[in-house]
Amino acid sequence: MTDAILSLRGISKHFGGVKALTDVSLELERGKVVALVGDNGAGKSTLVKVMSGVHRPDSGKYIFEEREIQVSDPAAIADMGVQTVYQDLALCNNLDAVQNLFLGREMTGPWWTGFRLNRAEAERKARDVLKRLRLDSISLRRNVGAMSGGQRQNIAIARSILWEPKVVLLDEPTAALSHSAAEQVGALVRELASHGLAVLVISHDIHHFVLENTDRIEVLRLGRNAASFNSKEVTGEQVVNAMVGGNEAVNMAG
Ligand SMILES: Nc1ncnc2c1ncn2[C@@H]1O[C@H](COP(=O)(O)OP(=O)(O)OP(=O)(O)O)[C@@H](O)[C@H]1O
Ligand SMILES: [Mg+2]
Structure with missing residues (x-):
């Protein structure tokens, strides 16, 4: 082995x-x-x-x-x-790349912020993972519904990587x-x-x-x-x- x-x-x-x-x-x-x-x-x-x-x-x-x-x-x-990316991708078209990357994840600030999603931190992590995958050209703030099929596929793959599989x-x-x-x-x-x-x-x-x-x-x-x-x-x-x-x-x- x-x-x-x-x-x-x-x-x-x-x-x-x-x-x-x-x-x-x-x-x-x-x-x-x-x-x-x-x-x-x-x-x-x-x-x-x-x-x-x-x-x-x-x-x-x-x-x-x-x-x-x-x-x-x-x-x-x-x-x-073990992460899986299915063909339908399960992306939310009305959300942007950052929101989609963290969909279903606890991306919360500390308790005194009311555990709200820490957007700045999420954006930083999103930029980081996209850069690591050489996908820097993807806009973080555009709704994924307005993106090409290839970009959407890449976001779905990047999302699976965030879990460090x-x-x-x-x-x-x-x-x-x-x-x-x-x-x-x-x-x-x-x-x-x-x-x-x-x-x-x-x-x-x-x-x-x-x-x-x-x-x-x-x-x-x-x-x-x-x-x-x-x-x-x-x-x-x-x-x-x-x-x-x-x-x-x-x-x-x-
Ligand atoms: N949930 C299910 N219930 C009943 N039969 C199923 C189910 N999932 C798959 N099958 C059957 O199992 C066989 C294999 O299907 P599978 O979807 O794994 O094929 P595939 O190789 O992915 O094909 P494709 O290239 O068309 O996607 C097929 O006969 C299919 O009808
Ligand atoms: Mg199949």
């Missing part, structure tokens, strides 16, 4: 008669970006929801920092250091983005890994986003591990072939 932070071993999960996941294993390491790819319905989002504590697996092990965890609820998983899970962060906005998200994802975080990102954009911004590619097909590739040593065609099936499971991760 070297740099693994989060490992899933033999995870299965069904919904009624639908076997969403069967005997799936996955490992996330410090400083690495792993892409989770597969066709629609392959089980990617379900696997992320197991990792984030939304779904309790029927069987299998969830190991975090070498200890087996009993998945109870998403808040406990988040407290442990060890693992960040991103479900299709580039789905609705232009090529250049997706490139920005790619740069951000690599930035997170360079700070030592373990990152998992679901994407359908194999040729651009996945090959360019990730270290390893894990392919799910029909709810099972289908292949694992080193991103630097594989072609988009090989990845797509593994997604749609035909060949036996392959393992080419270096």
Whole structure:
């Protein structure tokens, strides 16, 4: 066991008669970006929801920092250091970047201020985290509803970082983005890994986003591990072939 932070071993999960996941294993390491790819319905989002504590697996092990965890609820998983950014982002359009970053957080002044939100302190922290992520160009005071899809995605990712997680899970962060906005998200994802975080990102954009911004590619097909590739040593065609099936499971991760 070297740099693994989060490992899933033999995870299965069904919904009624639908076997969403069967005997799936996955490992996330410090400083690495792993892409989770597969066709629609392959089980990617379900696997992320197991990792984030939304779904309790029927069987299998969830190991975090070498200890087996009993998945109870998403808040406990988040407290442990696993943050998830879902596709809908859960941002409030009528609030600005600072307010969104601290949404749901206790950002209160001392008791003699009546525990009011300390705006100056929040702004300072917001500026700090955006700078660390090289997102300084984002306006702190504009309502996020008036921002581009890429900027909104970046704010949602920055918000997850404020909790100083060890693992960040991103479900299709580039789905609705232009090529250049997706490139920005790619740069951000690599930035997170360079700070030592373990990152998992679901994407359908194999040729651009996945090959360019990730270290390893894990392919799910029909709810099972289908292949694992080193991103630097594989072609988009090989990845797509593994997604749609035909060949036996392959393992080419270096
Ligand atoms: N809450 C649920 N209740 C019932 N079935 C579900 C539920 N969530 C997922 N499923 C089923 O589990 C399977 C896997 O779905 P999942 O959303 O994980 O796929 P996915 O790989 O994320 O697909 P996509 O690329 O379309 O987002 C599908 O057959 C889906 O219908
Ligand atoms: Mg999905």
